[in-house]
Structures are given as C-alpha cells and as structure tokens.
Amino acid sequence: MSDGPPRWAFFGTILFTIVVPGTVVGVMPFVLTAGWTFGPPLAGEPSRWLGVALGVLATPLFVSFLSRFVREGHGTPAPIAPPQHLVVRGPFRWVRNPGYIAVVSMIVGQGLLFGSWAVLVYAACMALLFHFVVVVWEEPALRRTFGAEYEEYRRRVPRWLPRPGRS
Numbered sequence: 622m623s624d625g626p627p628r629w630a631f632f633g634t635i636l637f638t639i640v641v642p643g644t645v646v647g648v649m650p651f652v653l654t655a656g657w658t659f660g661p662p663l664a665g666e667p668s669r670w671l672g673v674a675l676g677v678l679a680t681p682l683f684v685s686f687l688s689r690f691v692r693e694g695h696g697t698p699a700p701i702a703p704p705q706h707l708v709v710r711g712p713f714r715w716v717r718n719p720g721y722i723a724v725v726s727m728i729v730g731q732g733l734l735f736g737s738w739a740v741l742v743y744a745a746c747m748a749l750l751f752h753f754v755v756v757v758w759e760e761p762a763l764r765r766t767f768g769a770e771y772e773e774y775r776r777r778v779p780r781w782l783p784r785p786g787r788s
Contacts, residue, residue, distance in 0.1 A: 626695045633697040634687055641699075642683070645747065646724055650731040653739040660736035672733030675726045683723035685711050707767045709774055715783035717774070721751040722781065755780065 651657055662668050689711050690696055694704025698720060712719035725748045732740030763771045 626691045630691045630694075630696050630702070633699060633702050634691050637697050637699040638687060642724060646727050646731075649743060650728060650735075650737075650740050653743055654731070654735045654737050657735060659734075662736050663733060663738065663741075668733045669736070672730040672735075675730030675733065679723040679726035679730065682712055682719050683727070686713075686720035686723060689713065703762075703766075707763070707770050707774060709778070714778065717778050717780050718751070718755060721748075721755070725751065752781075 654660075687698065689708045690698050690704050693710060694706050694708040696702055696704035696706075716722060725744055728740060728744035728747060731737070732744055760775070763775075767774075
C-alpha cells in the first residue's frame, strides 16, 4: 500500500474546485459583469493591470493550496472529505488560510479588470463570509481534530495577514 495521498482526494479536490470555487470565482463574477463585459476602469487604466496582476499572482497560491491538501493532508478542501493531516508547509507557513486569500484576490482582480463595483462588493462580502466560516466553524473543527498540533500552528501562523520575516 502506498504512503501517498488516496486517489479519491485528488478526484474529490478536482470536483470540489469545479463546483465551489468555479461558482464563486467564475460564475458569480460572470453574472455580475453581464458576461464579463468591461465597464469603465474604476481608477484609470492602471487598475485593470492591477486586476490582472492579482489574478495571475493568486492562481499559483490557489493551486498550491489545493495540491497541499491532497499531497500533505491526504484529503480535500471539501468539508465532507477534509484533510487527515494538518497542512503547514508551502503558503501555510506564512498564513493559515491561503485558499481563501487567493479566492478573494481573484475576485478583486476581476472587479478591477472589468471595472465592476458589483464584483468588488461581492469580493468584500465573500471575505466577510470566509472570515465568519473560519472563526465559527473551521478553527473549532481543527482544534477538535488536531488538538495541540493545531494550537501550536495557530500560535505561530497568523490567520489572514502574513508576518514579514517569518517562515
């Protein structure tokens, strides 16, 4: 038997990504921009480039988050099949929630790229929802599942904003 991640974790993560982030990052901004229609730039043309940069920079962060849940955690981001091991490497060394940060960054990037206040408001709403989910549900579940290991990790690594010079 292999010590690697179970095959279901790989396929479950793909399915989860298509359904949940696909809706949050793809379908909703598509709807809010009336089919990804460009509006006037929100703060001049440079805001569009900032939007592109946010999307480009957030994508590898999101991919790393997904792959680490599978490879290191032996699970998925879906609550019905969570990681079996606490994931603390890669971007998780600097911040406890890189997946949520990547998703919000991608949505903000789209809001700036398409010149859409509606998408930016949606991004803010998603950020608040993610914070609520993390504080009310995820962190207590991680405490119950991983105990002292999670508490030590939580003391070392901030929830949302990385501390410079830490690894």
